[in-house]
Amino acid sequence: MAATFIRSRIARFKSPCHSAGDFGFDYIEDGVIALEQGKILWLEPCETLRRQGFDFSACEELENSLIMAGFVDAHVHAPQLDVVGAYGKQLLDWLNRYTFPAELKFADASYSYAKNQYFVSQLLAHGTTSAMVYTTSFRHSTEHLFEIALAKNMRLLAGKVMMDRNGPSGLLDSPESAHRDCRALIEQWHQRGRLGYALTPRFSPTSSREQLEVAGQLMQQYPSLWLQTHLSENRDEIDWVKQLFPEAQDYLATYEHYGLVTEKSVFGHGIYLSESEMQRIAQRGASIAFCPSSNLFLGSGLFDIAGIKQHGIKLAICSDVGGGTSLSAFKNMADAYKICQLRGYSLNPLEAFYLSSCGAAQALHLDAFIGHLEAGYEADFVVINADTHPFIQQRLKSCSNIEEELFVYMTCGDERLIAKTYIAGQLQYQRAA
Ligand SMILES: [Zn+2]
Structure with a gap:
């Protein structure tokens, strides 16, 4: 298959993933990205290509646009799009009042398929090229999501929610059924195409010790799995965990005891972690998913x-x-910035974009494949422009460099800035004109 060439402004973070202060940021005012067979063949500034006698007529040229790596959302719930903006509750009431009823509807297979299709189309429309996704406790809802993501050739991680207590009976599985369903899903979908399976106990209050034990056994049996769950999001939740697991030293220990804290574990929230919990998470190389708009909306707290x-x-x-x-x-970066301001930390735009793309890929152990726009990496990227966003278009005229531009995108922007989304080199979303 012939290569595709796209000419544009390009901003990227160079590999390997960098850390504090240096994000490997690189801005190319006029460059070409070459794609072949789903991967990046090369990426060069036009001045270099001109010297080499490159034929620019082969390029698709993008006006006023910025190419960046696609966004990576390391914590998102596929069945919950219809409860976004549901009024007035904090975490535990919110789960009972809104989340569980929304997830119960996925018992209906045709409903589940349609909603998963909508979810994937919305990820793409928001410029999210990879995600780690909670589905529902129904095995078919995970199958539907994987089937749809496989057809788009997305690098997507997901898992069936494991929960066998403290929820409506229609959503509860059992240690045995969770074991059976997870095994079947792993055998059918894990490492198929660009997919990966993530064991997904919702959080320790909704899993019995026996079920957490099952998760630990599966983790041992299939060491290449991921694991996602929630940790230390809300004070009432933490008190509840103490009551349910009096034997545990702290919230993290309820997972640790079952072998669920590994370098492929991603813990959602982690707002109220103790010094010891942070040390143990760091020692095991696990990751934290900072969820700023959720933390503000549910009044959970200010992430440190x-x-x-x-x-x-x-x-x-x-x-x-x-x-x-x-x-x-963009909107989650804006909320992250504001939370950081309240914690006395200035989140600069490079760090915010880094933590939403290649840093997130690193948190998911996927940074060998995605997050970097460089030769050999998978060609998942977005085209950003403000053509349909007159306010931002006007505001950009006052920006004098790329960092100011990125900061305006994250402070004032939303999904209307996403003009195109490419998955493995294929255009999978294009904004309506
Ligand atoms: Zn969550």
Whole structure:
């Protein structure tokens, strides 16, 4: 298959993933990205190509646009798009009042298929090219999501929610049925195409010790699996965990005891972690999903980014839709910035974009494949422009460099900035004119 060439402004983070202060940021005012067979063949500034006698007539030329790596959402719930913006509750009431009823509807297979299709189309429309996704406790809802993501050739991680207590009976599985369903899903979908399976106990209050034991056994049996769950999001939740697991030293220990804290574990939230919990997460190389719009919306608390970074814990900025209020990485970066301001930390735009793309890929252990626009990486990227966003178009005229431009995108922007989304080199979303 012949290569495709796209000429545009390009901003990227060079590999390997960098850490504090240096994000490997690189801005090319006029460059060409060459794609072949789903991967990036090369990426060069036009001045270099001109010297080499490159034929620019082969390029698709993008006006006023910026190519960046696609966004990576390391914590999002596929069945919860219809409860985004549901009024008035904090975490535990919100789950009972909104989340569980929304997830119960996925018992109907045709409903589940249609909603998963909508979810994937919305990820693409928001410029999210990869995600780690919670589905529901129904096995078929995970099958539907994988089937749809496979057809788009997306690098997507997902898992069936495991929950066998403290929820409506229609959503509850059992240790035995969770074991059977997870095994079947792993055998059928894990490492198929670009997909990966993530064991997904919702959080320790909704899983019995026997079920957490099952998750630990599966993790041992299939060491290449991921694991996602929630941790230390809300004070009432933490008190509840103490009552349910009096034997555990702290919230993290309820997972640790079953072998669920590994370098492929991603813990959602982690707002109220103790010094010891942060140290243990860092030692095991696990990641934290910072979910700013959710933390503000549910009144959960203000994430301590400086503390997490001090411990060297891998970190991603995520949506946590439906607790979060938008799938847009721009809107979640804006909320992250404001939370950081309240914690006395200035989140600069390079770090915010980094934590929403290649840093998030690193938190998911996927940074060998995605997150970097460089030869050999998978060609997942977005085209950003403000053509349909007159306010931002006007505001950009006052920007004097790329960092100011990125900061305006994240502070004022939303999914209307996404003109195109490419998955493995194929155009999978294009904004209506
Ligand atoms: Zn969540």
